[in-house]
Amino acid sequence: MESTLSKSTLHTHRCMRRTPFNRLFAGVYTIALFALLYHHVLTLLHSTTLVSFFISISMLISDILLGFMWSASQAFRMRPIHRQQFPENLEKVVDRKDFPAMDIFICTADPYKEPPMTVVNTTLSVMAYDYPTEKLSVYVSDDGGSELTLFALMEAAKFGKHWLPYCRQNNIVDRCPEAYFRSNHPRSSEIDKIKMMYESMKIGVETVVGTGKVGDQHVSSEEEREAFNKWTQGFTRQDHPSVIQVLLEMKKDKDNTGQSMPNLIYVSRQKSKASPHYFKAGALNALLRVSAIMTNSPVILTLDCDMYSNDSQTPHRVLCYLIGSASRPNLGYIQFPQRFHGLNEADIYACDLKREFKVQPVGMDGLSGPNYVGTGCFFRRRVFFGAPSSFLPPELPELSPDHVVEKPIKAQPILALAHLVAGCNFENQTNWGSKMGFRYGSLVEDYYTGYRLQCEGWNSVFCHPDRPAFLGDIPISLNDVLSQTKRWSVGLLEVAFSKYCPVTFGARAMGPLMGLCFAYYAFWPIFSIPITTYAFLPQLALLSNFSIFPKVTDPWFVLYIFLFLGAYAQDCLDFILADSTIQRWWSDQRMWLIRGLSSQLFGLTEFVTKSLGVATHGFNVTSKVVDDEQSKRYDQGIFEFGVPSPMFVPLAMAATINLIAFVRGLLEVCSGGNVDGSLVQMFISGFGIVNCFPIYEAMVLRTDKGRMPIKTTIISIFLSWALYTTTSLILKI
């Protein structure tokens, strides 16, 4: 049968059955949307006063934006596909010794926000891949330039010599030590022994991190001493020479059974306050070059330091797309979804990002492929050097993807060259970041890089096996979640309003559907405009007895019901079909509203001020440190406010105004007032209130540390009052 093994035996795909229904629904809904716009225009034309004109135009703009986002999101629903891989067939097609070499990049940026033990665990989990060790090289990029991280990795290298053979001999699937020891498994003396080794390494690393300095007693060899000597007096995170340290060299370093260890290299690129470093994209480009000099493997995996491997077979799955006749020449990368461990049952902050990381990529997969999401992505090295049909040669021949490395990685000329290409001036006047490597110019370098690659003609594949290939950490306080999405908002807008706007440039390069998919993300922060409008305007109008929606008896009322229920029901269905729960979907829609009122709104404002030249923005790394009390509250599903953050103010204001408007409307109804005209407004306020439950709790009921700071509550109530009095004055004119 060997000779009949074809493409289909390594991977298959089929169109999802829901596709025709999706298309039909999109058609019907589009007609309803146009009807709504027609209705808005009519109301606008018939508005008699300046105030009603202003209200109508606000509602029109909001609905146009919602309608635009809705249309863009339909592109994901036009051709979703389902893929399957057959890694068990791989070795029938290709010999293990012919597997391509892989370079794995792990990024870390701050030993205090990203504990070195997290980096260690991720590193070990991929070093232990079920893959020929002499084909694996792991590069850790440390933008924090921290000797603590280097020390932790040195310890990991030593422990790895026991851990790798242990995993291999016992056929462990979960090769991240921390996760493995956390899960239940039968006890044996072997497990106890390796667990003890792990624990003692962990204590050692955490002690050193606690003291903030690698003391002499922790340095065990001359080589290690030399490495730490690079941290001289003037060495700071923002200003230091490049440090490249080979911690394990394949073939030379053996594990305790005598088998070769993979390469493990610590890289902290040169930093200088005088030259921009472009955050993670800059770090990845430095790694691209350093790895080119040292190993130049044709396949590259990028990982964030908190995304450990949860399946030792993942590279085999990837090869199903890269090997032999099964591979397409313009296939640029294979993206795995970001999945997370430690989510609480309701996933209160919607950190699962089901829509972004699961539902939508499946939709793009049926077009030319999902976008790159920053981690868990296997690239062909070639994609970083121009379009599939036009190769862009790098400035040094050694950086070229087809260059063959002949010298060992510790050879003097190799190390010298590696230091040179990790230098902060190397990229000056080159194509790096513009046409080559990971792209600069957006805080979401992942989105932007994937987008530009797709525009160049590279395709991608979405691979989402049932067992998650990688698992990452999630932020567990609302402020962290919102800061993260604020950074994303700014980054996305940077692309939306650049010359590479997906609606124009993107649609031309990749076709309208892919253009719309990318546009959905790029314009994602503008959800904040309609959400903010809907959170305040109908309520303020209700408080002044001003009716802005059709009466219940009006035929247009049915249209509103259809549009609302249609969009919500379809979204909910998407969630359920993606193996989520109603409860999590509810949290997700609530976070959609919360983000719209806070992080996206602030992101939008920050982007505008930055464009006007008032402010600049940086990459604020998400904290992966866990505070016990916080984490307990998180597990109980309680929102964590705690710190005074300006982003909480609009949330608390919306909570207040919605409550007052609803109560006022109710009183009006009880006293025999006009229900018919204000029903939609009452419904919206009521819906707001239901969504705001955690906010009321945090404002008035709770006493724990995670409650809304009193100051924020007072300021918000005061501002709500000010907003109410001003608008009621205006509305009464």
Ligand SMILES: O=c1ccn([C@@H]2O[C@H](COP(=O)(O)OP(=O)(O)O[C@H]3O[C@H](CO)[C@@H](O)[C@H](O)[C@H]3O)[C@@H](O)[C@H]2O)c(=O)[nH]1
């Ligand atoms: O100057 C920097 C800043 C960050 N990082 C690394 O970038 C990764 C992502 O940072 P994190 O703070 O975890 O950001 P998130 O918002 O959680 O990350 C998402 O969004 C980022 C873009 O904003 C993507 O790069 C990530 O892959 C994606 O998971 C981490 O490994 C950091 O160590 C650097 O290497 N250098």
Ligand SMILES: [Mn+2]
């Ligand atoms: Mn992260």
